[in-house]
Amino acid sequence: MIVTAGPVIAININQLYRAVSFNKNKKKEKFRKILLDKEKENLVEQKFNPSLVQRLTGLGGDSLSQFILRYQPSYEFVREISDYDLYVYIRQQYDKFRQQTVK
Known part of the structure; x- marks a missing residue:
């Protein structure tokens, strides 16, 4: 100016x-x-991590990797929900995952 x-x-x-x-x-x-x-990305990985998913689902190896890649929640979702709601989400997605792998 x-x-x-x-x-x-x-x-x-x-x-x-x-x-x-x-x-x-x-x-x-x-x-x-x-x-x-x-x-x-780090926040999502911190909350939705392999050890938590394995503990809640019993998955391991390639199945665990596939599940994490397929059902990783968004940042907005993770930021807004409680830990309990995240556990419920993981269990619901695991049920879907199991149904898809059975077919």
Whole structure:
């Protein structure tokens, strides 16, 4: 932003810096998005982990890996529910998983 008052010219350094560092800002925003996505992923993995699923379902090995990949809940779901509700979700999804593997 340039302001003129007679023979004096004033420049807002902050706005000038933002204008010339557009690429740097894009990189920062992209990096910020990656960090937020990783944080969300870590929360889901922390709550919906193999040891919990194995304890509640008795699955192991490839079956456990398949179950976790197929039924991993979303970040929004995990963030909103209690631990008990997560256990219920795992048991319900395990029943579906068993029915599909029996066919």
